[in-house]
Amino acid sequence: MTLLYSLLILLMLISGIAALIFDKLVNSIISAGMVSLIAAFLFYFLRAPDVAMAEAAIGTGLSTAIFIITLYKTEGRGN
Amino acid sequence: MNFRKILALITIILLGIFILQAFLIIPEKGEIALNNFGKADIENRTAQLYIDKSVNSPNEQVIYKESKDKESGSANIVTSIVANYRALDTLGEVTVLFLAATGLSAILYNKKHAKSNFILKEDSFILKNGIKILFPLLILAGSYIIIYGHLSPGGSFQGGAVIATAFLLKLLSSKEYELDENILKIIEVTAGVSFVSIGLYGLYAEGSFLTNFLETGTIANLFSGGIVPIIYITIGLKVAVELTNIINDLMKA
Numbered sequence: 001m002t003l004l005y006s007l008l009i010l011l012m013l014i015s016g017i018a019a020l021i022f023d024k025l026v027n028s029i030i031s032a033g034m035v036s037l038i039a040a041f042l043f044y045f046l047r048a049p050d051v052a053m054a055e056a057a058i059g060t061g062l063s064t065a066i067f068i069i070t071l072y073k074t075e076g077r078g079n
Numbered sequence: 080m081n082f083r084k085i086l087a088l089i090t091i092i093l094l095g096i097f098i099l100q101a102f103l104i105i106p107e108k109g110e111i112a113l114n115n116f117g118k119a120d121i122e123n124r125t126a127q128l129y130i131d132k133s134v135n136s137p138n139e140q141v142i143y144k145e146s147k148d149k150e151s152g153s154a155n156i157v158t159s160i161v162a163n164y165r166a167l168d169t170l171g172e173v174t175v176l177f178l179a180a181t182g183l184s185a186i187l188y189n190k191k192h193a194k195s196n197f198i199l200k201e202d203s204f205i206l207k208n209g210i211k212i213l214f215p216l217l218i219l220a221g222s223y224i225i226i227y228g229h230l231s232p233g234g235s236f237q238g239g240a241v242i243a244t245a246f247l248l249k250l251l252s253s254k255e256y257e258l259d260e261n262i263l264k265i266i267e268v269t270a271g272v273s274f275v276s277i278g279l280y281g282l283y284a285e286g287s288f289l290t291n292f293l294e295t296g297t298i299a300n301l302f303s304g305g306i307v308p309i310i311y312i313t314i315g316l317k318v319a320v321e322l323t324n325i326i327n328d329l330m331k332a
Binding site: 049050053054057058061062065066069070073 | 157224232233234236237240241243244247322325326329330332
C-alpha cells in the first residue's frame with residue numbers, strides 16, 4: 001500500500017509542477033484538475049470516502065469547468 | 080514608503096502579536112491541557128461523546144440496527160455533527176455559498192442574455208448521446224448521496240455538487256438547453272426558508288435553535304435521525320441549485 005501511496009503522491013507532485021511549467025493556460029488547468037483527482041483517490045484509500053466525493057465532484061469537475069469557461073470567455077481561445 | 084503602507088505594516092505587526100499571544104496562554108490548574116500522545120483521556124472527550132451519539136448521558140456502546148432513541152440517531156458520525164450538533168455552522172456555510180452565487184450573478188448580470196455556447200461549434204454526436212444516458216444516472220446518484228447522507232458516507236454538499244455536474248454536462252451538450260431561472264429561484268428560496276423554519280420550530284418546541292424535535296428511531300434505518308435527513312435534503316437542494324446557477328451564469332454571460 002505504501003508503494004501505491006508514494007506513486008500517487010509522486011504523480012500528484014509531477015502534475016502540480018507541470019501546471020506551473022506549461023505555456024498554455026488550458027493545459028495548466030487540466031493539470032491542476034489532475035492534482036484534485038489524485039487527491040480524491042488518496043482520500044478514498046485513506047478511508048475518507050465523503051471527502052473523496054467532495055474533492056472529485058467539486059475539485060475535478062466543477063472548478064476545472066469554471067476555470068475553463070472563464071478562460072475562454074476572457075481570453076478568446078486561451079493562449 | 081507612503082503613509083498607507085506604514086499603516087498597513089503596523090496593523091499587520093499588531094495582528095501578528097495578537098495571534099502569537101495565543102501560544103503564551105498557559106492553562107490553569109483544572110482546565111483542559113494537551114496531554115502527550117497516547118495519554119489523553121479519550122473516554123470523556125467530546126469526540127467520543129459524538130461517536131456514542133449522546134452528549135448529555137453517560138457513555139454507552141452503540142449497536143448497529145439495534146440501538147434506539149439516541150440523542151442523535153444518524154449512523155454516519157460526520158452527519159450527526161454537521162446537521163445536528165453543529166447545524167448552525169452549516170447554516171453559515173450555506174449562507175456563504177449563497178452570497179458567492181449572488182455576487183457572481185450580480186457581476187455577470189446581462190440583460191440581453193446572449194445565447195452563445197462557448198466551446199462547441201456544432202453539437203458532437205457522441206457527447207450529445209452519451210450525456211443523454213449519463214444525465215439521469217448522475218441525478219439519481221446525487222439524490223441517493225443526499226437522501227442516504229445520514230446512513231452512508233457523503234451528504235448534501237457532495238450530492239449537490241454531483242447534481243450540478245449533471246447540469247453542467249447538459250449545458251455543454253446542446254445549445255438549445257436552457258434552465259428556467261424562476262424555477263431555480265423558487266427551489267432555492269423554499270429550501271432556504273424550510274431550513275431556517277425547521278430551526279425556528281426547534282427553538283419553539285425544545286428551547287434552542289436547530290434542536291432535534293423528532294424521534295430519532297433505530298440507528299441505520301432510513302427513517303431515523305430525526306430532523307437530520309430533512310435538513311440534509313433542504314441543504315442538498317440549495318447547494319445543487321446554487322452551483323447550477325453559478326455555472327449557468329458563467330455559460331450565458
